[in-house]
Amino acid sequence: xxxxxxxxxxxxxxxxxxxxxxxxxxxxxxxxxxxxxxxxxxxxxxxxxxxxxxxxxxxxxxxxxxxxxxxxxxxxxxxxxxxxxxxxxxxxxxxxxxxxxxxxxxxxxxxxxxxxxxxxxxxxxxxxxxxxxxxxxxxxxxxxxxxxxxxxxxxxxxxxxxxxxxxxxxxxxxxxxxxxxxxxxxxxxxxxxxxxxxxxxxxxxxxxxxxxxxxxxxxxxxxxxxxxxxxxxxxxxxxxxxxxxxxxxxxxxxxxxxxxxxxxxxxxxxxxxxxxxxxxxxxxxxxxxxxxxxxxxxxxxxxxxxxxxxxxxxxxxxxxxxxxxxxxxxxxxxxxxxxxxxxxxxxxxxxxxxxxxxxxxxxxxxxxxxxxxxxxxxxxxxxxxxx
Amino acid sequence: xxxxxxxxxxxxxxxxxxxxxxxxxxxxxxxxxxxxxxxxxxxxxxxxxxxxxxxxxxxxxxxxxxxxxxxxxxxxxxxxxxxxxxxxxxxxxxxxxxxxxxxxxxxxxxxxxxxxxxxxxxxxxxxxxxxxxxxxxxxxxxxxxxxxxxxxxxxxxxxxxxxxxxxxxxxxxxxxxxxxxxxxxxxxxxxxxxxxxxxxxxxxxxxxxxxxxxxxxxxxxxxxxxxxxxxxxxxxxxxxxxxxxxxxxxxxxxxxxxxxxxxxxxxxxxxxxxxxxxxxxxxxxxxxxxxxxxxxxxxxxxxxxxxxxxxxxxxxxxxxxxxxxxxxxxxxxxxxxxxxxxxxxxxxxxxxxxxxxxxxxxxxxxxxxxxxxxxxxxxxxxxxxxxxxxxxxxxxxxxxxxxxxxxxxxxxxxxxxxxxxxxxxxxxxxxxxxxxxxxxxxxxxxxxxxxxxxxxxxxxxxxxxxxxxxxxxxxx
Numbered sequence: 100x101x102x103x104x105x106x107x108x109x110x111x112x113x114x115x116x117x118x119x120x121x122x123x124x125x126x127x128x129x130x131x132x133x134x135x136x137x138x139x140x141x142x143x144x145x146x147x148x149x150x151x152x153x154x155x156x157x158x159x160x161x162x163x164x165x166x167x168x169x170x171x172x173x174x175x176x177x178x179x180x181x182x183x184x185x186x187x188x189x190x191x192x193x194x195x196x197x198x199x200x201x202x203x204x205x206x207x208x209x210x211x212x213x214x215x216x217x218x219x220x221x222x223x224x225x226x227x228x229x230x231x232x233x234x235x236x237x238x239x240x241x242x243x244x245x246x247x248x249x250x251x252x253x254x255x256x257x258x259x260x261x262x263x264x265x266x267x268x269x270x271x272x273x274x275x276x277x278x279x280x281x282x283x284x285x286x287x288x289x290x291x292x293x294x295x296x297x298x299x300x301x302x303x304x305x306x307x308x309x310x311x312x313x314x315x316x317x318x319x320x321x322x323x324x325x326x327x328x329x330x331x332x333x334x335x336x337x338x339x340x341x342x343x344x345x346x347x348x349x350x351x352x353x354x355x356x357x358x359x360x361x362x363x364x365x366x367x368x369x370x371x372x373x374x375x376x377x378x379x380x381x382x383x384x385x386x387x388x389x390x391x392x393x394x395x396x397x398x399x400x401x402x403x404x405x406x407x408x409x410x411x412x413x414x415x416x417x418x419x420x421x422x423x424x425x426x427x428x429x430x431x432x433x434x435x436x437x438x439x440x441x442x443x444x445x446x447x448x449x450x451x452x453x454x455x456x457x458x459x460x461x462x463x464x465x466x467x468x469x470x471x472x473x474x475x476x477x478x479x480x481x482x483x484x485x486x
Numbered sequence: 487x488x489x490x491x492x493x494x495x496x497x498x499x500x501x502x503x504x505x506x507x508x509x510x511x512x513x514x515x516x517x518x519x520x521x522x523x524x525x526x527x528x529x530x531x532x533x534x535x536x537x538x539x540x541x542x543x544x545x546x547x548x549x550x551x552x553x554x555x556x557x558x559x560x561x562x563x564x565x566x567x568x569x570x571x572x573x574x575x576x577x578x579x580x581x582x583x584x585x586x587x588x589x590x591x592x593x594x595x596x597x598x599x600x601x602x603x604x605x606x607x608x609x610x611x612x613x614x615x616x617x618x619x620x621x622x623x624x625x626x627x628x629x630x631x632x633x634x635x636x637x638x639x640x641x642x643x644x645x646x647x648x649x650x651x652x653x654x655x656x657x658x659x660x661x662x663x664x665x666x667x668x669x670x671x672x673x674x675x676x677x678x679x680x681x682x683x684x685x686x687x688x689x690x691x692x693x694x695x696x697x698x699x700x701x702x703x704x705x706x707x708x709x710x711x712x713x714x715x716x717x718x719x720x721x722x723x724x725x726x727x728x729x730x731x732x733x734x735x736x737x738x739x740x741x742x743x744x745x746x747x748x749x750x751x752x753x754x755x756x757x758x759x760x761x762x763x764x765x766x767x768x769x770x771x772x773x774x775x776x777x778x779x780x781x782x783x784x785x786x787x788x789x790x791x792x793x794x795x796x797x798x799x800x801x802x803x804x805x806x807x808x809x810x811x812x813x814x815x816x817x818x819x820x821x822x823x824x825x826x827x828x829x830x831x832x833x834x835x836x837x838x839x840x841x842x843x844x845x846x847x848x849x850x851x852x853x854x855x856x857x858x859x860x861x862x863x864x865x866x867x868x869x870x871x872x873x874x875x876x877x878x879x880x881x882x883x884x885x886x887x888x889x890x891x892x893x894x895x896x897x898x899x900x901x902x903x904x905x906x907x908x909x910x911x912x913x914x915x916x917x918x919x920x921x922x923x924x925x926x927x928x929x930x931x932x933x934x935x936x937x938x939x940x941x942x943x944x945x946x947x948x949x950x951x952x953x954x955x956x957x958x959x960x961x962x
Contacts, residue, residue, distance in 0.1 A: 100503055102496050104520045104577075112536075113528035113551070116544030119635070123541045159542055160643050160926035162893050162912070162919060167863045169917045170872070172883045174787050174797075175857040179871055185861055186869035 137466035142324045151210045226477035230422040246292045253289025262288040302391040303341045307373045309398035311348040312365035318429040322397035347373035370402045374413035392421035400428040400443035418454045425476045430464040505766045513595035515570040537615045538622035563587040567598040569609035582776045589763040593756030603744040606653040618734040643930035646892045647713035709896040716897045723936025746890040747839040754798015850876045908935045912943035928954045
């Protein structure tokens with residue numbers, strides 16, 4: 100029998116394994132980026148830094164009973180009777196009537212607390228502005244010091260010990276004994292630095308969105324989540340990108356970022372109006388010789404039939420002036436991608452556009468398609484092919 | 487904590503020990519260790535100090551620690567069943583809390599030492615798990631952390647499916663291992679040369695035997711309850727290090743199973759003795775009030791749920807009362823002479839586990855007094871009390887405790903379809919499996935077995951077999 104009190108300050112096992120758990124969470128997030136990218140909690144986060152996201156991969160699966168189909172024994176306060184209701188089951192997925200609620204009733208997914216910046220870093224890892232070219236007008240982006248030279252003289256704090264030892268051994272070897280020791284002044288080597296300027300080309304992204312009556316909740320949400328990440332991506336990775344927001348139904352107008360993300364409108368769809376406005380904006384403010392230009396357009400493809408001709412023509416014109424033209428067509432929720440294609444703009448574009456190598460068209464039918472769309476628009480060129 | 491307080495605590499331990507012995511408790515010598523919260527939660531989440539690393543422990547640790555940091559829950563005490571035993575005291579405990587915890591721990595240690603379900607328990611388990619941890623680390627070094635971790639994910643998915651009476655099998659198994667050793671040919675690179683003569687002589691015999699060991703899973707002794715053991719022995723796909731890792735997990739589960747089988751009894755026992763020991767101590771008024779608060783916190787009923795501490799506590803008290811003052815009927819029918827209460831509860835703590843404890847000693851009066859009931863989900867919406875007849879309530883409770891609350895699975899065939907497929911059967915007793923989990927767990931079994939796996943169960947009163955062949959699920 101004894102009482103002891105030891106020093107446990109070096110005990111770290113729990114913390115180490117907690118790190119392992121965190122690694123698993125990270126890995127699961129990476130695997131589930133598709134569903135996380137379009138998760139409401141993030142898109143509607145309103146500037147919150149961390150959000151809770153359900154992650155299926157982190158359950159510890161076992162053979163276990165279905166809790167809801169099992170009988171349990173409980174204890175009351177002495178007055179319970181048969182027929183008393185002691186609790187209610189909350190219905191999972193109720194409320195935001197989006198999509199067929201999962202059949203796994205009561206599936207208790209592990210909810211991981213994620214930092215939006217961390218997720219963004221994961222998503223943006225291999226995204227870039229494609230076909231970025233050096234344009235005449237350059238902007239200074241950053242000034243950086245880089246250690247990139249070795250000299251025989253310098254500040255003692257910058258002594259490069261490894262090189263010094265090598266030089267010493269080398270000199271000793273020349274004198275007949277390859278060993279380390281007896282350091283002389285001529286063995287010393289110092290790291291020195293240089294100031295490096297990084298230049299970056301100017302770029303402008305023209306974000307166009309269809310706000311016509313046929314763009315329902317789901318479609319608007321999809322377009323919004325795409326642009327949410329796009330804007331974030333551009334602002335994190337490039338200091339020097341301008342973004343022009345254009346919304347359209349039968350007419351197009353340039354709007355503020357806030358309007359772009361919040362407004363709802365109705366009416367028909369004349370796609371060419373947006374393209375025309377984009378071309379005007381380019382002409383007035385962003386000369387192609389000075390700017391890399393990236394127009395993106397999201398629509399459900401339900402264009403007025405009579406406008407298709409004009410839309411194709413203007414799209415071709417846009418492609419000719421810009422680095423890449425991205426078009427995302429959003430389908431009905433849950434419909435398969437080949438269900439409705441006739442008459443929709445995407446198939447017309449892929450049939451009739453003259454200049455297709457700088458055109459990327461994707462179809463989005465599901466929330467999970469947003470991430471692949473991002474990758475297609477901003478992925479490394481030469482690998483992906485347009486859908 | 488100051489030295490003076492430690493001195494006082496040491497005196498308290500001596501005193502509590504004497505009081506406990508006076509009551510007839512017979513614990514192993516116990517060392518108490520005062521630890522900070524981080525260590526407390528670490529030991530709590532691993533259940534034993536120094537176990538191998540796995541992210542699930544980290545997850546449990548993180549959860550416990552967070553609950554503690556937010557003040558939502560607190561562990562006062564952790565006890566390790568070894569000889570000598572270890573009790574961990576949280577450094578922020580008050581002196582009264584510590585005294586109560588020490589008394590409680592001695593109750594547990596007495597139970598560990600004397601309950602028959604612990605009679606085969608390895609009492610040097612802390613050493614064993616640390617050698618396991620060492621070996622697991624070597625495997626991580628050799629085969630990669632990820633590989634080992636993924637593999638353990640699968641093993642842990644079925645870790646509860648072991649046979650509590652495995653020690654019987656082990657003896658058979660040791661004998662078998664000896665027999666096999668005699669046939670083992672390759673120890674060093676050239677050692678098989680020595681055996682050339684023997685091999686030619688005994689060719690037919692050894693080949694026959696070898697085929698049984700490696701190509702075909704033996705069908706004798708099926709069905710097999712110990713899924714973990716069966717997979718370890720007979721999986722067509724596992725590498726030696728993987729079998730060793732399963733053996734380690736198995737050994738650790740063998741250690742934990744008696745604790746899983748006696749949760750209510752063990753907690754009830756410790757609670758009844760901490761209460762009695764504390765009453766014998768010379769406490770000041772303030773200490774008395776603090777103790778009363780703590781004690782009622784431990785053994786209070788929680789609305790809707792069952793508190794194992796409280797249930798166990800009440801049953802022991804009831805047994806003691808009934809054997810101390812038997813009714814005239816009991817005197818006549820069962821020949822109880824009275825005043826045998828103490829003796830009886832010591833007998834119960836020696837012989838029973840939770841299932842038999844409840845089945846034998848949960849009475850009608852107790853069910854009524856505790857207001858126990860059966861509840862279930864009606865129309866997927868309302869949790870409703872559906873049964874209050876005491877025998878039904880008792881039987882439901884016993885059913886839920888059976889196989890420590892896990893579905894009872896057994897291996898039916900390790901050579902199903904004549905194709906080395908694994909066929910498991912869930913012995914269905916009116917409660918369905920969680921199908922989403924079952925499918926995922928089956929994937930883990932497949933990872934261990936390497937060939938198609940099947941699980942027979944019952945869904946919506948229909949016999950159903952789940953299949954998983956490595957790429958897709960099917961059922962019929």
